Amino acid sequence: IYDRAGIALSAAKHDMVYSRLARRLRAGGDRTFADYLARLERGDEQEWETFINSLTTNLTSFFREAxxxxxxxxxxxxxxxxxxxxxxxxxxxxxxxxxxxxxxxxxxxxxxxxxxxxxxxxxxxxxxxxxxxxxxxxxxxxxxxxxxxxxxxxxxxxxxxxxxxxxxxxxxxxxxxxxxxxxxxxxxxxxxxxxxxxxxxxxxxxxxxxxxxxxxxxxxxxxxxxxxxxxxxxxxxxxxxxxxxxxxxxxxxxxx
The missing domain is CATH 3.40.50.150 (Vaccinia Virus protein VP39)
Structure with missing residues (x-):
């Protein structure tokens, strides 16, 4: 994720990453994290996009920091x-x-x-x-x-x-x-x-x-x-x- 999107995930983000990875495993039918990683490494571009989307938080509002x-x-x-x-x-x-x-x-x-x-x-x-x-x-x-x-x-x-x-x-x-x-x-x-x-x-x-x-x-x-x-x-x-x-x-x- 760092190489693809530059997103630096600290240890404090462990639970969040685990939760969102687990959702992707269930959605894609992968049995283990290793299986899911292998799919990403095979170059599944659509899944890479979905994975990156799942890890970015979109907190926003109109006229935030007015x-x-x-x-x-x-x-x-x-x-x-x-x-x-x-x-x-x-x-x-x-x-x-x-x-x-x-x-x-x-x-x-x-x-x-x-x-x-x-x-x-x-x-x-x-x-x-x-x-x-x-x-x-x-x-x-x-x-x-x-x-x-x-x-x-x-x-x-x-x-x-x-x-x-x-x-x-x-x-x-x-x-x-x-x-x-x-x-x-x-x-x-x-x-x-x-x-x-x-x-x-x-x-x-x-x-x-x-x-x-x-x-x-x-x-x-x-x-x-x-x-x-x-x-x-x-x-x-x-x-x-x-x-x-x-x-x-x-x-x-x-x-x-």
């Missing part, structure tokens, strides 16, 4: 050039984060027709599909203001009662795609204005984090910003990124 979206809105309002603004949400999970980015941008411009392009990526194909659909149980949006719900969601009726769908005008601002941050090449073209890489680096050891940050840096504009999770620190990569406070970063050679 101060980042306030800072993002401020960044947008500070762009005076007439040009497309490119944003990469590199750990999009089930879509709440990229849709929060899109809502923030629409509110900043006060219209849906905005010059903002958002790429939302994740390693987990299942959560990407959820994000593409843009359908959420009502309890997932209950903490949003009534104004935001009315502006950005359509509530279901009949068989869809209890769910809400993101409005098409918001969906069209986002492109969902699968990206493994460990891949040698990413289907991402810079320069990017903003990178959201929140609560994913915690899965990686320091050398892997550094390697990813080293690839982020040339993709980001010299005056661009990157947002990280509240529990993440990049003191080991100060030659690449400089903290602006509140888990917002700029390139170490940036010119903000």
């Amino acid at each position: 101060h980042h979206f306030e800072l993002f809105a401020k960044y947008l309002k500070g762009v005076t050039e007439r040009r497309p603004i490119k944003v990469w949400c590199s750990a999009s999970s089930t879509g709440e984060e990229p849709y929060s980015i899109a809502m923030t941008a629409v509110e900043a411009y006060n219209r849906f027709d905005i010059p903002v392009q958002i790429v939302a990526s994740d390693l987990d194909t299942n959560v990407l599909e959820q994000g593409r659909r843009g359908v959420y149980a009502l309890e997932r949006i209950e903490k949003l203001s009534r104004e935001r719900v009315a502006k950005f969601f359509l509530k279901g009726t009949g068989s869809q009662e209890g769910y809400a769908r993101v409005r098409p005008e918001l969906q069209k601002l986002i492109t969902f795609t699968r990206i493994n941050l460990l891949d040698a090449r990413w289907p991402i073209q810079g320069p990017l204005d903003v990178i959201f890489c929140r609560n994913v680096m915690i899965y990686f050891d320091k050398p892997t984090q550094y390697a990813i940050l080293k690839k982020f840096m040339p993709l980001l504009r010299e005056d661009g910003v990157m947002f990280a999770g509240h529990s993440e620190s990049f003191l080991h990569a100060t030659d690449l990124f400089r903290s602006l406070g509140r888990t917002m970063y700029e390139r170490a050679d940036g010119r903000r």
